[in-house]
Amino acid sequence: MDACTAVGREIDKVLSKFTSYSDHASNTISSLRGNIESLQIEISQVGNGDITEAQAVILSQALGRVKEAVTRLSTEHRDLHSSVSKVGKAIDKNFTADFGCISNDSVFSGEKQQLVNEVICQHFFREGLLDIAEEFISETGLELQEESREPFFELNRILAALKARDLGPALQWAEENREKLRSQNSSLEFKLHRLAYINLIKEGPPCVPQAIEYARVHFTPFVFQHEKVIQSLMGCLLYVKGGLENSPYADLLTPHQWSEICDVFTRDACALLGLSVDSSLAVCVNAGCTALPVLLNIKQVMQQRAVHNMWNTKEELPIEIDLGPSSRYHSIFACPILRQQSTESNPPMRLICGHVISRDALNKLTTSAKLKCPYCPVEQNPADAVQIFF
């Protein structure tokens, strides 16, 4: 945070200096003006004659003061410039001005532009910004198939209803997709019913029979997976009269339940439709923001390797970038001997003892049809190694 604190400090200084200058200027001019006005009144009382010597002296003194004060105000303002330019220097010092040096312009130009626009459009759909997406499509002349929009419309409609605390569309959708949800081990439908039940209970004692009727109809199919939860839900009926807020079941009433159900719905629906849970663009941008400073740091190395070649071949980046455990979407095997990633032509091989090395390493370690594992003293025939797939 040093970068921001440094700039923040400078700008605070500038703002306070400006404020004090402004006040000072205002006061000075007001007092000067008041002074001159009173002199004017005094002199106008003289009438048609001439002013006295004394008045002339006072007047010229006052005028001299006016000139001096006004010029000084202008100079003071000019002096503020150094503080202002300090802000600019702080910005230039702490923030990288040229971050485009490590990437390639041509990657996203030409026909690729269309792909980028498609990605952006998908992102808008997913975030529920449907009107912005429409505007974007008309401005760029993008052609999207109808099918790619459909699922998002449906999802957003249901999510909007959930945010407005209306469970109807969500329940209908969950019923329609019951089989698929069950094969995913999703408890979405039960959670929706649970919320509906809690809503009824919240209304107080008059709604209790309605709530019990609801429970009878809808909870029975879920008894096998969610017995304990159903037991506690029925148990809270005891406290309805006295007010649930004072009972051990108070946490059933928290608004957190609603935000949780939106999350659960999004997650299960996306898994069902084979979509990613988070917008791919968002994931990519977050990864990029983590990766960029690392790449800028080794800019020198990248430039030595000739930037254009760097970004146009199927080589690897020269440095490892750790994006955190949540960004591991694929298994990556790096051979511990040769320190290279496995590829189609160099897959991981499991030796008889269970240790895994790459095929190239295996070939290198083989001497006259015998192979000794580098980690344990087990010897084997190289042909006995099995190719594995992560």
Next chain:
Amino acid sequence: MADVSSIEHPTLKVPYDVLNKKFRLAQKTLDREVCHVTSAVTELERVLFTDSRSASQISSLLGGVVEKLSSFKRKAEEATQEEMESGRVVKRRVDHLKDHDSLSPSVVTEWKRTRLDRLLVEYLLRAGCYSTATKLASSRSIEGLTNLDVFLVAREVEQSLGCRDTSKCLSWCHDNKSKLRKLNSSLEFNVRMQEFIELIKSDRRMEAIRHARKHFTGQEPGHLPSIQRCMALIAFPANTDVTRYKELLSDVRWDQLIEQFRAENLKLYQLSSQSAFSVVVQSGLSALKTPHCYRGATGHNPDCPVCQPSLNSLASPLPYAHCSQSRLVCHISGEQLNENNQPLMLPNGYVYGQKALQQMASENNGTIVCPRSRQTFNIRDAEKVFVM
């Protein structure tokens, strides 16, 4: 923190430039007002020291001084208010950037979301999708955090150039005269030349000559060959076939002017020619890219951005992520494979996590089905795999 300092330079530099500009304007205003006041005072002093010290004359001159002082006060206040407002814009943005480091995770998530929106707005503005950008900025209430104004002003100028109207462009050049001079910009000269050419095209050659006298005489020596070529144009009819002069008369020059204006506008505000969005997306794709994403549908993970079709083809020319240590995830559950979830190999060579296989076995009497090859095995056939 490092990622803030890598891409946020434009976020702060542009409002700083605005602040600087306002400061200069304010200084000019103050100097001008000081001049007015001083001249009124000097006039009065002159009258005082001559012999006619008529009270009424002095009184009215004093009234003039009071008036000038009031106007000084008013203008000084306006100018400092403007300066402070632009200073506050800078401060607001700095405070927003500080949120990046906040201790509360929900604030950080929200900040990242805003960052994506800001990057998108900038990309949209550069691509020319102005109304989408404005809508996005207003729906997320981030107008104060984006450089929307700079691009909207630029759009007006571009649109006017597209309609063959040079007035807005010239006033823009005038506003930014000092900076353009530092950049050695030839934009204003090119605009004047284009005006000259348009006069020739509409056969107003006398006007063209007057225009040239007015605007071409003060130019730098480097422009002389172009000026000479232009002057020669007078001798040719508007539908000439001589290539060199036909080029001068073509409409393509207007598009070139627009391009030049766009590039100069970016340079003026120290914005790079690539948008931060594309740089970040490229780095992200590269950092996420693995050979698995390109091995056909079996390797695809729906959560992995690079496995999505559009991003997949965008990422193909980029380098792969570098990995010096193995990082394995179970294909069934997505959980990491480590000592708590050991990797097990089925007889067909596919490896899965112990937890997922055991769960599958417990639900199915000890049998497991390999999801990728659909073969069935017994859990006892799975062998341990040791990855260093």
